[in-house]
Amino acid sequence: MSQAPIPPRPGPGGVAARLAEILRVDHAGELGAVHIYRGQRAVLSQAKGQERIADQLAEMEGHEAVHLARFDALLTEHGVRPTAMTPVWRLAAFALGAGTALMGPKAAHACTEAVESVIEGHYAGQIAELEGREPDLAAELSRFRDEELAHRDLAVEEGAREAPGYAVLSAVIRAGCRAAIKISEKV
Ligand SMILES: [Fe+2]
Ligand SMILES: [Fe+2]
Known part of the structure; x- marks a missing residue:
């Protein structure tokens, strides 16, 4: 599942501003992943x-x-601030991880499948967008995306889709991730 690439805003600074958004949201996503x-x-x-x-x-x-x-290193290198939502994402992600784990190992895997599916689609969109203008970063995102895909596949192999309430659980987590992505790009 990939998103349509977002063109950088026109005018001076548009490309830099878009790169800042990309780095900020990816940093937020990885921070969330660690905490989940x-x-x-x-x-x-x-x-x-x-x-x-x-x-x-x-x-x-x-x-x-x-x-x-x-x-973390890329934010420093490019002088980009992390999202203001960082403390919220840390808590929310930890709660999502702990909450799904309390529902059982299959629910924990369902959470992994949902989150990693959204993240890999998000990376796919960025890779398509960056291939032309930031090929090194695109290659790096591509390696990360492969690992997210491996996480997703492992979760599915381990029975994610047999979790109780799978359809609702998965839909809610995916919607939450998409909202967090939108917010972290801008805030
Ligand atoms: Fe990751
Ligand atoms: Fe991952």
Whole structure:
């Protein structure tokens, strides 16, 4: 699922302003991803018999931490401020992770599938937009997107779609992610 590329605003500074939006929203997304997995691990790493998913979550969180560190560096390099919503996203993401984990491992995987689907589509749109004018960044986003796809696929293999209330849970999480993306680009 990919979004139509958003053309940079015309006039001087339009391209720089669009790059700032891209870096800000991606930083927010990766920060959210780290905190979702952290919230899920806070619940499931304590639970008996959940060692398998706890290890999977730890591994995925490790990838997200690498993505986040890269966007931290890119924000600094380009003089872009993080979204003002950062403290809210941290809490909301941790709560989403912990909440879905409390519903059980399949719900935790359903959360991963929903979030990673939105993120990979979001990256696909940015990659299409940036290929011409920022090829190095596009290549980097492409590598991150591949990892998000792998996270999504693992979640599906592990039974995400068998989670209780899957359709509603997935739709609500996807809508939340899309709203967070829109807000983080601008605020
Ligand atoms: Fe990521
Ligand atoms: Fe991911």
